[in-house]
Amino acid sequence: MSSPITPAELLAALEWRYATKRFDPTRRIPEEIWSVLERTLVLTPSSYGMQPWEFVVVTRQDLKESLVPHSWGQRQVADCSHLLVIASRQTLGEEDVDRLMRAIESIQGRTLEQTKGYREMILKDVIKGPRSQDVPGWARLQGYIALGNFMTVAALLGIDTCPMEGFLASRYDEALGLAERGLSASVVCPAGYRHPDDANASLPKVRFPLEALVRHVV
Amino acid sequence: MSSPITPAELLAALEWRYATKRFDPTRRIPEEIWSVLERTLVLTPSSYGMQPWEFVVVTRQDLKESLVPHSWGQRQVADCSHLLVIASRQTLGEEDVDRLMRAIESIQGRTLEQTKGYREMILKDVIKGPRSQDVPGWARLQGYIALGNFMTVAALLGIDTCPMEGFLASRYDEALGLAERGLSASVVCPAGYRHPDDANASLPKVRFPLEALVRHVV
Numbered sequence: 001m002s003s004p005i006t007p008a009e010l011l012a013a014l015e016w017r018y019a020t021k022r023f024d025p026t027r028r029i030p031e032e033i034w035s036v037l038e039r040t041l042v043l044t045p046s047s048y049g050m051q052p053w054e055f056v057v058v059t060r061q062d063l064k065e066s067l068v069p070h071s072w073g074q075r076q077v078a079d080c081s082h083l084l085v086i087a088s089r090q091t092l093g094e095e096d097v098d099r100l101m102r103a104i105e106s107i108q109g110r111t112l113e114q115t116k117g118y119r120e121m122i123l124k125d126v127i128k129g130p131r132s133q134d135v136p137g138w139a140r141l142q143g144y145i146a147l148g149n150f151m152t153v154a155a156l157l158g159i160d161t162c163p164m165e166g167f168l169a170s171r172y173d174e175a176l177g178l179a180e181r182g183l184s185a186s187v188v189c190p191a192g193y194r195h196p197d198d199a200n201a202s203l204p205k206v207r208f209p210l211e212a213l214v215r216h217v218v
Numbered sequence: 219m220s221s222p223i224t225p226a227e228l229l230a231a232l233e234w235r236y237a238t239k240r241f242d243p244t245r246r247i248p249e250e251i252w253s254v255l256e257r258t259l260v261l262t263p264s265s266y267g268m269q270p271w272e273f274v275v276v277t278r279q280d281l282k283e284s285l286v287p288h289s290w291g292q293r294q295v296a297d298c299s300h301l302l303v304i305a306s307r308q309t310l311g312e313e314d315v316d317r318l319m320r321a322i323e324s325i326q327g328r329t330l331e332q333t334k335g336y337r338e339m340i341l342k343d344v345i346k347g348p349r350s351q352d353v354p355g356w357a358r359l360q361g362y363i364a365l366g367n368f369m370t371v372a373a374l375l376g377i378d379t380c381p382m383e384g385f386l387a388s389r390y391d392e393a394l395g396l397a398e399r400g401l402s403a404s405v406v407c408p409a410g411y412r413h414p415d416d417a418n419a420s421l422p423k424v425r426f427p428l429e430a431l432v433r434h435v436v
Binding site: 001002003004005006009010011012013014016017019032036038039040041042043044045047049051053054055056057058059060063099100103104107108131137140141142144145146147148149151152156157158163165176177203204205206207208213214215216218 | 219220221222223224225227228229230231232233234235237250251254256257258259260261262263265267269271272273274275276277278281317318321322325326355358359360362363364365366367368369370371374375376381383394395405421422423424425426428431432433434435436
């Protein structure tokens with residue numbers, strides 16, 4: 001594949017991104033851009049391709065406002081254009097693996113007979129093996145891949161985001177009807193446009209030196 | 219920011235990406251491209267900006283080969299150009315928060331006095347509060363943001379990747395000298411170029427329907 005973007009443009013977008021402290025409440029992400037972000041989320045890779053998630057999108061103003069008290073009072077939740085809640089599966093069963101196998105069959109034409117070994121492998125790990133010890137934790141990890149993918153693509157489209165772990169999952173689960181569907185809110189990411197007065201936008205990014213974070217084993 | 223890339227180009231890159239089953243062992247990622255990927259990793263956002271990670275890069279062939287048996291026999295580890303191991307901090311202390319505060323001071327000019335409240339907030343959560351209950355788990359989550367960011371940017375640069383949870387962390391920690399430095403291998407991501415004969419490259423991506431994964435709460 002020839003690269004559709006230069007390294008310099010890529011890095012500029014990653015530098016432009018920051019944890020938006022204050023969103024412009026008057027600006028809305030156009031539908032055609034938001035739909036790209038939804039497709040981005042769906043295209044996120046996950047372990048075994050299990051996709052143990054649901055992406056919840058909240059745009060209703062009163063609902064966003066009602067979530068502020070459950071979000072350590074952070075106004076981004078209400079002032080953003082689209083509030084993304086990445087919810088993770090709390091349990092997984094054989095039927096979920098079978099659902100994936102049927103998707104493989106219908107999309108790739110590989111029969112259930114052909115994917116039997118793959119099915120076994122997932123069962124032995126995620127359903128009955130090591131990862132089954134902590135399905136919520138494992139599913140949550142996958143959701144963070146989606147978060148990383150989402151924020152990067154958003155930045156490339158000129159959309160601001162603010163990843164947030166500071167919220168009460170149980171209150172979100174209740175407000176968004178997640179618990180009853182076997183899901184829990186893992187991480188929250190308001191998206192929209194920075195307010196022109198957000199002073200954080202112009203602060204240089206704080207990172208430890210590359211030499212301290214990247215190590216070449218030679 | 220005006221977008222440096224069209225939505226269609228972005229989605230095409232995400233569609234082009236796949237979990238590479240077979241890398242071309244003769245091809246190496248040029249240094250100038252790899253260095254962009256390293257900067258991408260460093261620019262990854264993390265909770266509180268704590269960056270509780272180290273990015274380990276392995277290119278030495280015999281070392282990569284020696285990791286194959288600890289990676290469920292998966293040849294990608296040896297055949298890739300650059301093997302990325304995302305390692306997570308296993309413990310965090312007050313000194314780590316102070317290190318961040320000093321970085322903020324030197325980069326943004328905000329004094330320790332000005333960031334006192336922020337310091338307290340992190341201490342109360344990550345060092346002495348709720349997240350301190352499971353620092354390795356919390357640090358690992360942050361590493362998965364980096365993984366998502368990395369794979370997306372790699373795809374945009376025409377670099378293939380294969381995220382892997384199927385490896386023995388304790389063996390990686392030993393081989394890469396991670397344990398003694400308070401780190402553990404969280405997730406592994408070989409990067410390089412797909413082999414022309416990798417049949418997986420041409421398989422359509424298996425995803426559940428968007429309508430099943432994205433829910434608009436109205």
